[in-house]
Amino acid sequence: MTNPPKKGNRIPRQSAPELSPEARKKTFSEVSLGYTPAMAMLEASRCLQCKKPKCVLGCPVHVRIPEFIRQVAEGKFLEAARTIRETNALPAITGRVCPQEDQCEKHCVIGLKGEPLAIGKLERFVADYERESGAEEDIQPAPPTDKKIAIIGAGPAGLTAAGDLAALGHEVVIFEALHQAGGVLFYGIPEFRLPRNIIEMEIDRLKKRGVTIKLDYVIGKIKSLDELMIDDGFDAVFIATGAGLPYFLGIPGENLNGVYSANEFLTRVNLMHAWEFPEFDTPLHAHQAIAVIGGGNTALDAARTALRLPSARRVSIIYRRSSEEMPARHEEIRHAREEGVAFRFLERPVAIMGENGWVKAVRCQKMQLGEPDASGRRRPLPIAGSEFDFPADAVVIALGSGTNPLIAQDAKDLVIDPEGHIELSDADIQMTSKPGVFAGGDIVTGAATVISAMGAGKKAARGIHDYVMRSA
Amino acid sequence: MFNVIAKDELAPGVFRFVVEAPQIARKARPGQFVILRLNEHGERIPLTIANHDEERGTLTLFVQAVGKTSLDLSRLEKDQGILDIAGPLGLPTEIERFGTVALVGGGFGIAALWPIARALTAIGNKTIALMGARSKNLLLLQEEMHAAASEVRVATNDGSAGMRGLVTDLLDRVIRDEGPVHRVIAIGPVVMMKAVCALTRAHNIPTRVSLNPIMIDGTGMCGACRVMVDGKMRFTCVDGPEFDGHLVDFEGLENRLRGYLPEEQQARERLTGGQECRLDTTGAARSQP
Ligand SMILES: Cc1cc2nc3c(=O)[nH]c(=O)nc-3n(C[C@H](O)[C@H](O)[C@H](O)COP(=O)(O)OP(=O)(O)OC[C@H]3O[C@@H](n4cnc5c(N)ncnc54)[C@H](O)[C@@H]3O)c2cc1C
Ligand code: FES
Numbered sequence: 001m002t003n004p005p006k007k008g009n010r011i012p013r014q015s016a017p018e019l020s021p022e023a024r025k026k027t028f029s030e031v032s033l034g035y036t037p038a039m040a041m042l043e044a045s046r047c048l049q050c051k052k053p054k055c056v057l058g059c060p061v062h063v064r065i066p067e068f069i070r071q072v073a074e075g076k077f078l079e080a081a082r083t084i085r086e087t088n089a090l091p092a093i094t095g096r097v098c099p100q101e102d103q104c105e106k107h108c109v110i111g112l113k114g115e116p117l118a119i120g121k122l123e124r125f126v127a128d129y130e131r132e133s134g135a136e137e138d139i140q141p142a143p144p145t146d147k148k149i150a151i152i153g154a155g156p157a158g159l160t161a162a163g164d165l166a167a168l169g170h171e172v173v174i175f176e177a178l179h180q181a182g183g184v185l186f187y188g189i190p191e192f193r194l195p196r197n198i199i200e201m202e203i204d205r206l207k208k209r210g211v212t213i214k215l216d217y218v219i220g221k222i223k224s225l226d227e228l229m230i231d232d233g234f235d236a237v238f239i240a241t242g243a244g245l246p247y248f249l250g251i252p253g254e255n256l257n258g259v260y261s262a263n264e265f266l267t268r269v270n271l272m273h274a275w276e277f278p279e280f281d282t283p284l285h286a287h288q289a290i291a292v293i294g295g296g297n298t299a300l301d302a303a304r305t306a307l308r309l310p311s312a313r314r315v316s317i318i319y320r321r322s323s324e325e326m327p328a329r330h331e332e333i334r335h336a337r338e339e340g341v342a343f344r345f346l347e348r349p350v351a352i353m354g355e356n357g358w359v360k361a362v363r364c365q366k367m368q369l370g371e372p373d374a375s376g377r378r379r380p381l382p383i384a385g386s387e388f389d390f391p392a393d394a395v396v397i398a399l400g401s402g403t404n405p406l407i408a409q410d411a412k413d414l415v416i417d418p419e420g421h422i423e424l425s426d427a428d429i430q431m432t433s434k435p436g437v438f439a440g441g442d443i444v445t446g447a448a449t450v451i452s453a454m455g456a457g458k459k460a461a462r463g464i465h466d467y468v469m470r471s472a
Numbered sequence: 473m474f475n476v477i478a479k480d481e482l483a484p485g486v487f488r489f490v491v492e493a494p495q496i497a498r499k500a501r502p503g504q505f506v507i508l509r510l511n512e513h514g515e516r517i518p519l520t521i522a523n524h525d526e527e528r529g530t531l532t533l534f535v536q537a538v539g540k541t542s543l544d545l546s547r548l549e550k551d552q553g554i555l556d557i558a559g560p561l562g563l564p565t566e567i568e569r570f571g572t573v574a575l576v577g578g579g580f581g582i583a584a585l586w587p588i589a590r591a592l593t594a595i596g597n598k599t600i601a602l603m604g605a606r607s608k609n610l611l612l613l614q615e616e617m618h619a620a621a622s623e624v625r626v627a628t629n630d631g632s633a634g635m636r637g638l639v640t641d642l643l644d645r646v647i648r649d650e651g652p653v654h655r656v657i658a659i660g661p662v663v664m665m666k667a668v669c670a671l672t673r674a675h676n677i678p679t680r681v682s683l684n685p686i687m688i689d690g691t692g693m694c695g696a697c698r699v700m701v702d703g704k705m706r707f708t709c710v711d712g713p714e715f716d717g718h719l720v721d722f723e724g725l726e727n728r729l730r731g732y733l734p735e736e737q738q739a740r741e742r743l744t745g746g747q748e749c750r751l752d753t754t755g756a757a758r759s760q761p
Contacts, residue, residue, distance in 0.1 A: 177691045179509055179516075179556040187693075216558040218691055222495050244693035248705060255700060255724045257731040264694035272515060272688070281515035281540055282688075283735035357727040404692055405710055 013115035014043040021338040026308055028191040028275075031335055032096075035125040037077070043118050044073035046110060054107035055119060060455045061087045065104060065119055072122055081130035084123060089160045090454060092131060092198045095124025097189060097297075098451050099329045131201060141210070142169035147468040150175060150234040152219045152407065155183020156450045157441025158240035159206060160457030161464070166209040168465050173234075174206075175217040177406075180271060183242055185450065187271040188263065188298065190305050193332070220410035229436060235468045236436045238460050239422060240453070243442035244404040248397055249293070253352030258287065258359035262294070262302040262398035269305050286311035287394035291362050293349055294398030295319035295326040300333065302396045303341045315341050318390070320348035320367050325377045346380065350387065352395055361389040400447050407443075421446055429463025430456055438464055473553035474508075477530065483610050485537045486580070487546045488522075494529030496521075496559045502587035503565030503682065503714055506531065507690035509556040510544055517541050518687045518709070520584040521560060531557075534583035534612070540739035561690045562713045565680070567591045571654035572598045574646055575621060576668050578639055578660025579605050582612045584682055585659050589620040598622045600646055600653075604639025604664070608632035640667045647675055655680070658717060662726050669717040681717035683708050685728055699725050 017033045018024075024031050035043065047069040055065045064083055071080035084091045100106075100120035108116035147170045151158045154176035166172045180186050182199045207213065219228070219241075228234045246261035248254050260268075265284075268274035272282035290306040292299050292315065299317055307315045317336070319326060322345045326333060337343070344364075351363040366386035369378035403420035415423040415433045422432055422439040430440045440456030442448055478490040496506060500521045507516050517539075523532035537546035548554070565588050573592050577585040582603050593599045601621035605611045606629045618624050625642045626634025635642060639660075647653050656679040658668040665681040672679040685697040685708050692710035699708055700721035706712065 177558065178689060179558070216556045217495075218558055218561065221560055222499055222558075244691065245707075246693070246695045248695065248698070250705075254705070255698060255721075255728060257728060261695040264688060264696045267688055267694050273513070277735065278540075278739050280513045281544075281739065283515075283732050283739070285732075285735070357730065406691060409710075 011042060011046050013046070013118055014039050014121075016118075016121050018335075021340070024192065025339040026310070028308060030195050031192050032121075032331075034128055035121060037075070037125075037129070040072055040077075040122055040125040040129075041075060044069045044122055047073065047117050048109060050109055054109065055104040055117075058104045058107040060103065060449075060451045061458060063088050063091075063104075063123070068126065069117065069119070069122060072126060077126055077129045078133065078135055080126045081135075084126060087458070088123075088451075088454065089163045089458075090156060090202055090450075091123050092127035093156070093185060093194060093202065094451050094454070095120050095122075095127055096194050096198075097185075097329075099449065101330050103451070131198070142167065144171070145169040145469065147171065147235045148173070148233055149464055149468070150228045150232070150237045151240060152237065153177075153183060153240040153242055153441070153443075154181035154203075154213060155240060155242050155441060155453060156185060157242075157443075157453035157457040157460075158183070158238065159202065160454040161238050161240065161440070161461045162211045162457075163206055163209060164458060164461035165464060166206065166211045168461070170465070170468070172210070173212045173214060175214050175219050175223075177216070177218040177241075178271070179215050181213050181215065187267045188301065190266065190270055190301050192304065192308070193301065218406060220406035225407070225411045225414075225434070225437060236438060236464045238430075238457075238464060239407055239432070239437065239439040239443060240441045240457065240460075241404050241407055241443045242453075243401040243447040245402040245420075246397070247399045247402060249349060249399065251349060251351050253354055253359070254397070256352055256354040256359045257357055258285065258394045259352060260394070260396050262292075262298045262396055263401065265302050265396045266298075266305060269309075275309055284309070285394070288313040289392045290315045290394040290396060291390060291392035292317045292396045292398055293319075293362075294400075295321065295328060296398065296400065297328045297332060298400070299396075299398035300328045300336050300341075302398050304332075304336055304339060306394070306396065307339055307341060316344055316390070316392070317341055318344045318347050318349060318362065318364060320346065320380045321377060322346055322369060344390070347390075348380070348382070349395075353389060359393055359395055361391045362395055363387055363389050401442075403443055403446070411437075419446065426463070428459070429466065430460035431463055431467070436467065438467075473555060474557045475553050476548055476550055479548070479550055482534075482612055485546070486610070486612060487535045487537065489533045489535065489545075489548070490530050491533060491554060491557065492529055493531050493557050493559075496557065497524040497526050497529050497531055500524035500531065500560040501564030502567065502591045503584075504560035504562050505690075505713060506533070506557050506559030507561060507687065508533075508545075508554055508558075510541060510548075511555050514544070514555065515541055516556075516688055516690070518561070518684075518690060520682075522583045522586055524560075524587075531559075534580065536580050539736050558690060561709055563711070565591070565657070565714060567595060569596055572600065572652060573655045573657065574643055574653045575599055575601045576639055576643055576656060576658040576660070576664070577601065577603050577617075578658075578664040579610065580612070581658075581660030581664075581682070582617065585657065586613050586616055586620055588657060589617060593620060593622055600625065600650075602627070602639050602642040602646065603634075604628070604642070604660070605633075606630065638667070639664060640671055643668060644671055647671070647677070653677055656717075657681075657714075662722055662729065665717060665720075666722040669720070669722075673718050679717040680714045681720060682713045683715060683720065683725060684713070685725060686731065699728075 441453035
């Protein structure tokens with residue numbers, strides 16, 4: 001099936017098989033099973049191979065989409081994998097977690113009349129095929145440069161920069177605060193969406209390239225930036241510490257037992273295995289009625305994780321706008337609905353009610369949509385006198401995160417904006433105002449996406465390479 | 473892996489560990505803590521750094537065997553390893569010349585006060601250590617405190633050592649009888665810190681307390697360690713562990729410390745086959761800073 005030109009619109013978008021809602025809702029197994037080779041080739045054959053591909057412009061790291069799609073259509077899966085990896089170091093991950101409907105697929109021309117090409121699913125297929133084929137990456141390490149680069153934080157930004165810098169011949173050490181590399185990919189995004197072995201494999205791949213990962217290293221505490229650069233001889237530092245500081249609502253009752261930030265709730269389960277308590281030591285209460293506040297990916301991850309806990313009877317998402325405004329990936333919203341998460345739109349919590357120190361209900365207020373706000377979404381306005389109590393014994397707050405303060409607390413010479421983001425003095429190369437110190441990912445942009453963090457990691461790697469080679 | 477290089481039992485169920493962690497030892501300051509995880513199935517718990525030896529590259533940690541993790545830890549022997557130790561975390565204690573500083577330690581909190589006492593005395597403060605425990609055999613670090621502080625007073629609930637009564641009675645007496653106290657640092661069970669703050673508020677003496685909420689990451693990422701201070705939400709692991717005691721919402725803290733008692737009980741029973749004593753619900757017994 002080589003490059004069938006005009007059939008595009010006749011073959012429907014191939015949906016990848018999934019575990020049925022019944023089969024999956026009490027397990028942490030991955031929901032989407034991905035394409036078979038035949039399905040992938042069929043789907044890829046829908047691509048029109050546009051001369052001026054818009055999809056590529058929609059991709060934050062400009063994956064050469066038509067090229068890899070053509071290779072898939074021709075059955076050259078490993079070649080396709082190489083094409084993707086030129087610009088995207090973690091395709092098995094982005095294929096699963098990118099909001100494709102807002103990026104590449106949004107610009108796909110066949111999407112104008114029908115359903116866009118399933119670029120994300122194809123990316124995932126290619127990456128999985130490569131992994132399962134056991135094809136070893138032919139690593140041609142560049143000659144050693146004798147330059148040492150420190151990377152702070154092992155999330156997607158840090159991991160991506162590490163890979164690129166190692167390939168350029170630099171000695172790379174990643175310092176990670178937690179006992180596990182991966183950042184949000186590991187502690188935030190649940191297993192049923194992103195299996196752990198995929199993250200582990202990407203980490204192993206980095207180690208094979210010679211990257212050292214030091215866990216339990218909280219930079220700013222155990223070492224300052226200056227100590228890294230002056231005492232330890234690192235020629236440059238890349239700060240990729242993410243947006244780890246959870247926001248709370250600032251309403252009464254938030255300190256009751258049974259109230260969690262989404263980060264805490266997800267970390268207990270994903271990183272600490274609380275659902276396997278007492279096999280694992282970290283506990284999580286046997287909550288039955290869990291209310292999740294928010295409408296982003298984090299809220300959906302928390303809700304679907306809650307649903308999978310053995311004790312859970314009812315899981316609801318409370319969101320102050322309507323379904324159209326939900327920023328979460330569409331697939332997650334669909335999956336959550338299928339699994340039985342109840343959505344409560346146009347309601348906002350005004351207090352959390354307790355009894356004996358524990359959550360008993362969420363006091364909500366009804367909302368209506370007004371004029372569009374700065375984000376272009378219609379502004380939710382409270383309806384006076386509409387308060388009511390929604391019973392719950394746990395509340396998970398998923399309102400996003402501010403930036404982690406540890407580095408800023410310690411390095412007073414970095415320029416930090418009022419929200420705590422590190423300011424860049426040269427955004428093209430991700431360099432901060434402090435010489436030799438670069439930054440990227442959520443710590444610069446605020447909570448964003450995996451792919452944008454990776455893009456920043458790539459840019460930083462180029463910037464750092466130029467910087468250290470110039471000062472050679 | 474972090475090696476245990478010495479271990480001894482100071483009081484029934486209270487253990488002192490010296491572990492090898494040279495990088496952390498180099499940066500540790502009084503008032504800071506570490507988060508450790510014993511093994512792949514372990515939880516992350518905070519422990520105060522009671523001493524650090526930069527030259528030998530070691531940390532001294534105290535553990536009271538009450539919860540599953542602290543029991544597991546108490547069973548570790550010399551030359552065995554702890555899988556993860558991250559630190560030094562939290563902001564260090566302010567070490568300045570204040571004048572006369574009363575250091576009030578209850579039970580296990582004494583371990584956390586010890587390095588603070590040394591540092592404050594070393595720069596010329598008059599330090600009065602007020603140590604309280606239920607009974608003589610639970611009094612920790614008496615010798616060390618005598619060496620570290622300018623003066624030491626002891627109170628026990630049963631009168632088996634020092635004055636019979638509470639450590640707050642000692643403090644009350646010092647404040648009334650011994651001239652101005654410029655600062656109080658109180659570390660111990662929440663009830664004790666609360667009582668100390670009530671007393672010092674009446675006398676207008678600046679008082680620092682070191683809080684011991686439940687923690688997970690210790691880097692500000694999860695918010696489990698949140699407490700209300702002066703009506704604002706603060707994360708103990710990054711903004712603390714010390715706060716102005718007159719502004720802390722102790723009731724909120726107490727409530728959150730009770731949050732996992734049933735699960736702790738369950739885990740402990742599993743470990744000990746149900747042969748266990750009651751849990752101290754004040755948080756006094758938590759193996760935390
Ligand atoms: C629950 C959840 C679901 C999400 N779902 C999606 C999704 O479906 N699609 C998507 O595109 N995006 C999603 N996101 C957003 C995405 O995960 C982030 O934008 C992305 O991970 C940011 O990458 P990063 O490398 O900048 O930071 P992070 O992934 O946050 O990694 C930062 C790392 O730095 C470490 N660190 C912090 N401080 C220090 C220090 N002082 N010293 C050493 N190490 C330190 C942290 O422990 C962490 O490991 C989600 C986020 C969450 C929380
Ligand atoms: S322990 Fe997680 S934020 Fe403090």
